[in-house]
Each structure stands twice: as structure tokens, then as C-alpha cells.
Amino acid sequence: FGPKLGAKKRPEQMDFQRQGFDADAIARFVADQTEVHVRVIRPPNYTAPVVIGLFVALLLGMLYMKRNSLDFLFNRTMWGIVCLAITFIFMSGQMWNHIRGPPFMITNPQTKEPSFIHGSTQFQLIAETYIVGFLYAVIAIGFIAVNEAADATSSHDKKQGTKKSSNPLSLFNVPANTLAIIGLVCICVFFSFLLS
Structure with missing residues (x-):
């Protein structure tokens, strides 16, 4: 590694309390320190479509079961x-x-x-x-x-x-x-x- 030319530098540390610890904050910290841009790819969130689909299926099932009495x-x-x-x-x-x-x-x-x-x-x-x-x-x-x-x-x-x-x-x-x-x-x- 060779001789050190300057004084001892303090290591870079990410302050999780201030910056957070999600993927975007860590990628931003890495880009600021190393100029290497990390692309954050998130998987799709299927929670909302699944909940809506279950609700619609429940509603249609209820209407099918009570098809003879739809007075409500x-x-x-x-x-x-x-x-x-x-x-x-x-x-x-x-x-x-x-x-x-x-x-x-x-x-x-x-x-x-x-x-x-x-x-x-x-x-x-x-x-x-x-x-x-x-x-x-x-x-x-x-x-x-x-x-x-x-x-x-x-x-x-x-x-x-x-x-x-x-x-x-x-x-x-x-x-x-x-x-x-x-x-x-x-x-x-x-x-x-x-x-x-």
C-alpha cells in the first residue's frame, strides 16, 4: 500500500439517525462518497391489487349466495x-x-x-x-x-x-x-x- 502521505483521516460513517436506513438513503450516501451510482430496484407491491381482488370476490360471492333476496x-x-x-x-x-x-x-x-x-x-x-x-x-x-x-x-x-x-x-x-x-x-x- 505504500507510505501514508497525509494525516490519518477519520473514516466516513453514515448517520442513520439523520439520513435513515432505507435503500435510497444508502445509495445516495454511497454516491456522495465514492461517485458510484447504485440503482435501487424495488419489487412490485401486490398488496393493494390482492386486497381489492379479495374484496370484490367476497362481494360477488355474497351477492351470488343471496341472489334470491337482493332487497337490501x-x-x-x-x-x-x-x-x-x-x-x-x-x-x-x-x-x-x-x-x-x-x-x-x-x-x-x-x-x-x-x-x-x-x-x-x-x-x-x-x-x-x-x-x-x-x-x-x-x-x-x-x-x-x-x-x-x-x-x-x-x-x-x-x-x-x-x-x-x-x-x-x-x-x-x-x-x-x-x-x-x-x-x-x-x-x-x-x-x-x-x-x-
């Missing part, structure tokens, strides 16, 4: 619940979480207390998404309860209770006035939580 496809209440669930998912910020990949919650380094809601308006935690989605759902249930209470009083005045109501809230046998009060309390309390 024409059920307005079921489709309303599906539409509300999709609306709550998107309004709560789940798509933002899917794109950005935030943590579930954060811990304060000084006090070690967990925080489920981020202090900034430019960031959102996954737990915050669940909380906001729950608040939207309870507010919507409150509006539905007020609407059903109004329908129950108007139909009671017209028909004097001869026909049984087909709404899902009629299963609880709650008087219309009580249903309206419960709905208004849900709207007021949980909307104030949403604003705070």
Missing part, C-alpha cells in the same frame, strides 16, 4: 348510511392522512403527555381524524333525530298513528318531543366541540 340493494336507509359514512370519512381528513402519512398521536418531549390533536392548523394526526369524524357523525344523527321528530309529529296529526313508521329511529319508541330535544342537544353540544 334497494334499501334507502342502507344506502343513506353508506353515503353518510363516506362523507364522514372524507370530511374528517382521512384522505389527507392517506396522502401525508402522519403519526397516530404525538408525545410532548418535556411532559411526556400524549396529544391527540395537533396545535397547528397545517397538520392533523390520525387520532384527530377519528375524533372529528365521530363529531360529524353525532351532529348528523342529531339532525336526523330532529327531522324524524318533525315527521313523526306531522304524520301523527294527519294519520293519528294508524301506520307504523319505517324510519330506523322508530325502533327506539321515543316520543317525538324527546327525540327533538335529544337531537338539539346533540347538535348544540357536539357542534360546539367541533368549533373548539
Whole structure:
């Protein structure tokens, strides 16, 4: 190897805490140190197509098994619940979480207390998404309860209770006035939580 011409140099080390240890970071470090460019080739990820295929197969199998009783496809209440669930998912910020990949919650380094809601308006935690989605759902249930209470009083005045109501809230046998009060309390309390 021959005699050393200069002082002893410190060996190059990659700081995994700062740069990470995935293949791209290591290839970048090798390229910076040796000017040798390493091509990173990843295998294809078949997780999403397999999960979607299994879900479609399960759905088609269920439709095939219940082909004689497909009345649930024409059920307005079921489709309303599906539409509300999709609306709550998107309004709560789940798509933002899917794109950005935030943590579930954060811990304060000084006090070690967990925080489920981020202090900034430019960031959102996954737990915050669940909380906001729950608040939207309870507010919507409150509006539905007020609407059903109004329908129950108007139909009671017209028909004097001869026909049984087909709404899902009629299963609880709650008087219309009580249903309206419960709905208004849900709207007021949980909307104030949403604003705070």
C-alpha cells in the first residue's frame, strides 16, 4: 500500500439517525462518497391489487349466495348510511392522512403527555381524524333525530298513528318531543366541540 502521505483521516460513517436506513438513503450516501451510482430496484407491491381482488370476490360471492333476496340493494336507509359514512370519512381528513402519512398521536418531549390533536392548523394526526369524524357523525344523527321528530309529529296529526313508521329511529319508541330535544342537544353540544 505504500507510505501514508497525509494525516490519518477519520473514516466516513453514515448517520442513520439523520439520513435513515432505507435503500435510497444508502445509495445516495454511497454516491456522495465514492461517485458510484447504485440503482435501487424495488419489487412490485401486490398488496393493494390482492386486497381489492379479495374484496370484490367476497362481494360477488355474497351477492351470488343471496341472489334470491337482493332487497337490501334497494334499501334507502342502507344506502343513506353508506353515503353518510363516506362523507364522514372524507370530511374528517382521512384522505389527507392517506396522502401525508402522519403519526397516530404525538408525545410532548418535556411532559411526556400524549396529544391527540395537533396545535397547528397545517397538520392533523390520525387520532384527530377519528375524533372529528365521530363529531360529524353525532351532529348528523342529531339532525336526523330532529327531522324524524318533525315527521313523526306531522304524520301523527294527519294519520293519528294508524301506520307504523319505517324510519330506523322508530325502533327506539321515543316520543317525538324527546327525540327533538335529544337531537338539539346533540347538535348544540357536539357542534360546539367541533368549533373548539
